[in-house]
Amino acid sequence: MNDIADKCPQLGLVLSGAMLPRFFLLFQQGVTIRARVGCSLKAFLLEELAIRQDAVDKIQSMFLDGRPVDDLDATMVRDGSVLALSAALPGLVGATMRRGGRYASFRQTISYHEEKLQCAAGNGRVRIKLFNLIMRELGPGLLHRGVFMRTSDLMNFLSGQAEDFWQECREVILDGMPSDAGRLKDGTLLSGHQKVIFSATL
Amino acid sequence: MDKILRIDVGAEGGPKATAGAMGEYAGFAGRALTSAIVSKEVPPLCHALGAENKLVIAPGMLSGTTGAMSGRISVGCKSPLTGGIKEANAGGQPSQVLARLGYGAIVLEGKPKGDDLYKVFINKDGVRIAADNSLKMLPNYDLVAKMKAEYGDKIACISIGPAGEMKMSAASIACTDMELRPTRHAGRGGVGAVMGSKGIKVIVLDDTGMQMRAPKDPEKFKEANKRFIEGLKKHPVTGQGLPAYGTNVLTNILNEVGGYPTYNFRQGRFDGAAKISGETQAETETKRGGLATHGCHRGCVIQCSGTYHDKDGHYLTKQPEYETVWAHGGNCGISDLDGIAMLDFLDDNYGLDTIEMGATIGVAMEAGLAKFGDVEAAIKLVHEVGKGTHLGRILGNGTAFTAKAFGVEHAPVVKGQAMPAYDPRAVQGVGVTYATSPMGADHTAGYAVAQNVLKVGGDVNALKPEGQVELSRNLQIATAAIDSTGMCLFIAFAVLDQPETFQALLDMLNAFYGLSLTGDGVTDLGKKVLSMERDFNARAGFTAQQDRLPRYFKMEKFAPHNVTFDVKDEDLDKVFNW
């Protein structure tokens, strides 16, 4: 996996902060990052994603592989995990999704239960979904770090952007070298590459 | 709020209004009052559309005051959809206005002698009722525009659309919002059909010249209200999440956990969820000049609503709620937010319950009347209902009726009422409430205050399966009580987590009425309401067999987690053991 990733081109954009909402659909659908895995969810959030403890506390609901998580220490992040993060949610069902909340029994059949607390540490890929207020909080950091995408998906995303997106795009950088936005838009810049590591600095 | 206005629609010479004292109903409001009147005065075996049924419209305990969030209105009757007792409630302006006019309830009773359609106008000088057949089959938006032209823009309206006039079991009762649009609906259970059966098209309320209702202890009330508002503002759900995204913030979450009923409850995930989520909806609204944060009535400090504009920036509808977006969206395989907003508008205009209609269209799609995902076909089906074609008459009578008409086995209903947007196999505790609520499948029936705040039912071991039964019981009790205060149920999030905010609410009630109500008193009120409702249903012929989910929820595994509903029947039967 790392070999493939290491051969991917790295595309970076420098954009105005006003463009953050353009990435909201991507965040909701999930972006894949390369990360150290084989650790507890708590360690993954605090150390690998470098989220401050008070910000972790605001993430009232977390889901690993589509299951609500209650105990961050007893949940392991592995290569291929899907992690979704949400702020406080409304309604009874919203309350049942809270980590360790008092209505957890309402969804006990789908809650996350760790099978093995041990798993191999190493590099891997984790798909991260950000929802609601968490998109604004963690989205910029995730984009800055870089996400692993199929080039066709990235091109779909970029071709859906209106002209103001490109007006607010101050730099296009490919593998550390300044590049041309026109060549990115017309597809020539990334032609021949199936995958790309995409980052944006807002 | 010291009188009840009774309108006998079968009186000689046309409907006659009589205002009388609250009498034995003194101290009751909202759901407590509607359920008390219905359970005492309506023969449970009567026909829901006949002379013996009554439609009761009641503001909440604190409606018409300066108290925040106090503008919910309750509508009660025997339901033509479930055959049991019904309370449906709505936001909008009418609750505040009706309360300031001094009415604890309006009761429509009897059976009209002829075919005339009536409008009722109530202001400080009294009640005027007039036949107005020019209103026949007017959709709600056109109707309200006509009322505005006739009575001015200081009014609030309670009305039915064509669906109510055609006495369809999915018909709602519309309440106007702050902009005088008929966007807030008492949706569930076919309450609009009962209003239609009484021959009343619209009740127009004008509180010009009336004062805010005055508390017994104004200083204490003001101070408690301030604490209550502070509590709502500081809580992450009522202070941040709901204002930013509304209830539709739940789409991504239910989808993520595989509890989002998709393709008529066939699976728990929908590929198009992110396209119709609250996050996407809020961005779309803001970009087009609509509002992502807005209140449905004056005095709402949470503001979970908004306004949705079309691609050209023109008003299309209010911000559709999560349940609506789910019903017309994922449940029908539709991921077109503009199409869903149009369906929301059509439901409001024809006067239809969005949950019942979305679930019905899901069944119609399963029957092959349209393809899953075909938004244009869904829009056409709702027009069929609004026009009252033969097909429309079937669809307008709801999910169970449509399933029967087209031979569809999978009808996601309890007591004849469609389930809302949370699959009970994934979130089983909600399934307990769907099964046992006297109202039929209803997500708001067990929605409110935590048992550890109210101290009802003792300590619950949340890790044991039976904990779900106890929690469901406690939540149903608390919800019944909150519905009686007229407070928006969304206050529950703040009250749930912050005992001081619950205390502020109690202090408001006590300061207003000169009471010394405690948490136990609130619990007793909730139990009393539920007991009256259960008793009505028992007399209407309901047994434990109606407190069940359709059998296929126990038999068919629900992807992605492959779960079935496995709460035992004997546990469901314990919900109301108190």
Ligand code: SF4
């Ligand atoms: S929170 Fe929402 S539903 Fe409740 S009163 Fe405010 S706008 Fe209406």
